[in-house]
Amino acid sequence: MGWVGAGVLIATIGYFLYRYPPSSWAEPHSSSPEPKPGAPVAAATANEPVQRKHGSRTSTPSIETEEGDSQNTPKASASSVPTPVAAVPTFSLDSGESETSQPATMPSISQTTNGTAEQLSSTNGDYGAPKFEPPPQPSLAPPPKPQSSSIPPKATTTGASSLMPPPPRPRPANQANRFTPTSTLQPPRLSGNSLGPPPSAAASQRGLGPSNSGSRLSSSTLAPTQVSLKKSSSRKVILEPGFSPLDWAALAANPKNNLRGKGLPPGLLRVTPSMLKEQNGRKGRDAWTSYFGKVYNISPYAPYHPGGKGELLRGAGKDSAQLFQEIHPWVNWEGILGECLVGILVSENDIQTENALDAMD
Numbered sequence: 404m405g406w407v408g409a410g411v412l413i414a415t416i417g418y419f420l421y422r423y424p425p426s427s428w429a430e431p432h433s434s435s436p437e438p439k440p441g442a443p444v445a446a447a448t449a450n451e452p453v454q455r456k457h458g459s460r461t462s463t464p465s466i467e468t469e470e471g472d473s474q475n476t477p478k479a480s481a482s483s484v485p486t487p488v489a490a491v492p493t494f495s496l497d498s499g500e501s502e503t504s505q506p507a508t509m510p511s512i513s514q515t516t517n518g519t520a521e522q523l524s525s526t527n528g529d530y531g532a533p534k535f536e537p538p539p540q541p542s543l544a545p546p547p548k549p550q551s552s553s554i555p556p557k558a559t560t561t562g563a564s565s566l567m568p569p570p571p572r573p574r575p576a577n578q579a580n581r582f583t584p585t586s587t588l589q590p591p592r593l594s595g596n597s598l599g600p601p602p603s604a605a606a607s608q609r610g611l612g613p614s615n616s617g618s619r620l621s622s623s624t625l626a627p628t629q630v631s632l633k634k635s636s637s638r639k640v641i642l643e644p645g646f647s648p649l650d651w652a653a654l655a656a657n658p659k660n661n662l663r664g665k666g667l668p669p670g671l672l673r674v675t676p677s678m679l680k681e682q683n684g685r686k687g688r689d690a691w692t693s694y695f696g697k698v699y700n701i702s703p704y705a706p707y708h709p710g711g712k713g714e715l716l717r718g719a720g721k722d723s724a725q726l727f728q729e730i731h732p733w734v735n736w737e738g739i740l741g742e743c744l745v746g747i748l749v750s751e752n753d754i755q756t757e758n759a760l761d762a763m764d
């Protein structure tokens with residue numbers, strides 16, 4: 404296949420040389436719009452951007468690109484080979500000094516370069532935009548030459564296929580759609596530069612704190628205000644040394660301490676409401692309280708109560724379930740006062756019947 408392709412290539416080249424002898428190539432740079440490839444010209448003018456973008460898909464565009472710059476020429480010539488008729492004229496321009504044959508296409512380019520904005524606008528909407536006159540080659544000539552004025556045209560014309568993307572970037576948003584890769588690349592950069600994420604994170608923190616400056620925010624985040632608020636709202640008391648929760652745990656862990664109280668018989672007592680009422684912590688008596696049918700001696704725990712002795716004794720001689728649940732339902736009552744269990748709460752009638760039964764015996 405390689406030999407066949409080479410043969411075809413050679414044949415096409417010979418055909419081009421025969422049809423477009425080198426003498427015609429020698430024409431000066433002057434923009435002489437030859438009407439040879441009328442159809443290609445139109446396509447070139449209108450479709451310049453498209454051709455460069457899409458590359459070799461459209462035969463006409465590929466041809467023009469090849470002509471435009473020697474850089475892309477080799478491949479272009481090969482690709483154009485398949486289309487013998489239309490592609491031929493444009494090729495001749497590519498190989499040598501494309502100025503002669505391609506002027507028609509080039510003029511359109513030059514105009515576009517002059518008014519890049521116009522090109523962009525037209526290209527943005529539809530590529531079938533009106534055909535521009537052919538002052539193209541001038542634009543081609545400038546690119547190779549380092550002329551100041553030629554600089555803008557260079558980008559559009561010579562590098563058209565490759566360089567086209569850059570010019571469109573800044574101006575029209577429509578082009579961004581075309582050059583999806585470039586456009587996509589830019590947005591991400593912008594987003595990264597915009598520091599969207601960092602601000603958002605910081606914003607969240609700021610949101611938590613007051614609307615102050617960063618430094619203030621940091622200090623505020625330390626939450627002196629919140630802490631102070633908790634302190635002010637907190638009803639905890641400063642416990643005396645040796646009365647911490649750990650100290651209480653150590654005390655309760657030893658059964659010899661007899662946290663139930665002195666002078667009580669072993670086993671659970673039947674405590675009537677009247678009996679409970681008498682155990683209010685006054686006159687040297689221990690303070691008892693009931694909690695869901697059980698009676699506890701809370702006097703030993705009073706100095707260890709984080710809420711203070713006074714608060715704890717609010718439940719002395721009565722049921723403390725409501726107070727307890729209102730203030731700190733998360734506290735494990737049984738875990739703390741398990742060793743202080745005195746008995747179970749019974750009604751007065753139960754005690755009377757029991758006493759009657761005992762008397763009968």
Ligand code: HEM
Pocket residue numbers: 636637638639701708709710711714715716717718723726727730731734735736737739740
């Ligand atoms: C029955 C009447 C009681 C009252 C009126 C009472 C009241 C209080 C109060 C006002 C506080 C401070 C809450 C705070 O500002 O954070 C507190 C804390 C506490 N109380 Fe009581 N209390 C009672 C019974 C008990 C009992 C029987 C126990 C043990 C079983 C107990 C264990 C605690 C504990 C562990 C804390 C600390 C809670 C915490 O740090 O989150 N209290 N109590």
